[in-house]
Amino acid sequence: xxxxxxxxxxxxxxxxxxxxxxxxxxxxxxxxxxxxxxxxxxxxxxxxxxxxxxxxxxxxxxxxxxxxxxxxxxxxxxxxxxxxxxxxxxxxxxxxxxxxxxxxxxxxxxxxxxxxxxxxxxxxxxxxxxxxxxxxxxxxxxxxxxxxxxxxxxxxxxxxxxxx
Amino acid sequence: xxxxxxxxxxxxxxxxxxxxxxxxxxxxxxxxxxxxxxxxxxxxxxxxxxxxxxxxxxxxxxxxxxxxxxxxxxxxxxxxxxxxxxxxxxxxxxxxxxxxxxxxxxxxxxxxxxxxxxxxxxxxxxxxxxxxxxxxxxxxxxxxxxxxxxxxxxxxxxxxxxxxxxxxxxxxxxxxxxxxxxxxxxxxxxxxxxxxxxxxxxxxxxxxxxxxx
Numbered sequence: 152x153x154x155x156x157x158x159x160x161x162x163x164x165x166x167x168x169x170x171x172x173x174x175x176x177x178x179x180x181x182x183x184x185x186x187x188x189x190x191x192x193x194x195x196x197x198x199x200x201x202x203x204x205x206x207x208x209x210x211x212x213x214x215x216x217x218x219x220x221x222x223x224x225x226x227x228x229x230x231x232x233x234x235x236x237x238x239x240x241x242x243x244x245x246x247x248x249x250x251x252x253x254x255x256x257x258x259x260x261x262x263x264x265x266x267x268x269x270x271x272x273x274x275x276x277x278x279x280x281x282x283x284x285x286x287x288x289x290x291x292x293x294x295x296x297x298x299x300x301x302x303x304x305x306x307x308x309x310x311x312x313x314x315x
Numbered sequence: 316x317x318x319x320x321x322x323x324x325x326x327x328x329x330x331x332x333x334x335x336x337x338x339x340x341x342x343x344x345x346x347x348x349x350x351x352x353x354x355x356x357x358x359x360x361x362x363x364x365x366x367x368x369x370x371x372x373x374x375x376x377x378x379x380x381x382x383x384x385x386x387x388x389x390x391x392x393x394x395x396x397x398x399x400x401x402x403x404x405x406x407x408x409x410x411x412x413x414x415x416x417x418x419x420x421x422x423x424x425x426x427x428x429x430x431x432x433x434x435x436x437x438x439x440x441x442x443x444x445x446x447x448x449x450x451x452x453x454x455x456x457x458x459x460x461x462x463x464x465x466x467x468x469x470x471x472x473x474x475x476x477x478x479x480x481x482x483x484x485x486x487x488x489x490x491x492x493x494x495x496x497x498x499x500x501x502x503x504x505x506x507x508x509x510x511x512x513x514x515x516x517x518x519x520x521x522x523x524x525x526x527x528x
Contacts, residue, residue, distance in 0.1 A: 160345070161341055164341055165336070165337075165338050168335060168336060169331050169332055169335075172334075172335075173332075189344075190344050190347060191349060191350065191351060193341060193344040194344065194345060194347060194348075194349045195351070195418055197345035197346075199417075199419060202417075202419060212419075215418075215419065215421075216418045216419065218422070219420075219422055219425055220418065222426075222518055223422060223425050223426050223429060223515060223518065224351035224352055224418070225351065225352070226350070226351070226352050226355070226511075226514070252325075253324070253325040253328055253329075254325075256322055256325035257322075257325045257326065259322075260325060260326060268517070268518075268521055269514070269517070269518050269521070270422075270518055270521040270522060273422070278323075279323055279326045279327075289421060290421055290422065291421060291422045291423060291522065292420070292421030292424050292522065293423065306319060309319065310318055310319060313318065313322065314318060
């Protein structure tokens, strides 16, 4: 049973790990912290996986656990990260089919989001990921109306940072 | 078209993380130990329970002599029994609140529940401070109600001392002792919980702010 659960978890998580990477990139500013947060998210996902009943998509469930970890649980630690040593290619986003303008825009976007507070970060992230207001308000625990107001304010803040 | 729409397009087209982990690496990571804020609050909480229990246990017998002299031992024993029952209740509440923290909640509820663990510990410390203070007051009331007893307790060797002087010294030394303890505790709380809870308090305020705007 445990073995099955492990295998299922690894399959689910491996396929969706990009969500966690994006969150790590939003909430941290260097590779080391990125890996540290990623590790904490992995631990929390695995710890809570037995409670994942599959009545929602794994990715939906993962958004909540990963964001909650970044916002409420994570604190910088000095532990050793359990990954192989990777050279510090940090945040160099490289891809052939990605044009320069978009690459610059993306970099500017990440830089701007880094200046927002934790909650605004979550709001903007969920907006960028096209999540409906219902899901946003349920994830953060605020009413839909509040989510809308807060979202508009967060977007304004972001615009001001991007185009001062 | 909104300015952000362009950026959103760039976001959507962003390449996948190039540093993807294999399932072996994920497996290794999942087995490692968490270093979350909740865990630290739990550890600090347990340490506080241990600290106060140790303080309770290691009080030297000499300290109780004053109760014997004042014929208060019986009350003290009843009180200590009650005291340990209350500590157990606190421990139970502390553990229950810790267990209730679930990442599957929404963010606001989650932060509320984490702050609740900390609150249990806070009340436990308040309780301890209150019992110490109350104990002091009761003891003082007994002592000062009878000058002969006071002299016997404070001056067992029958040195030639002025009763007024004894009273002043007793009160001043108690106040100084209490102040030192309070300042140390305050520093400890500012430091430890300040570091641990700063982020949570900030995010929680951010979440509730709108409700009252």
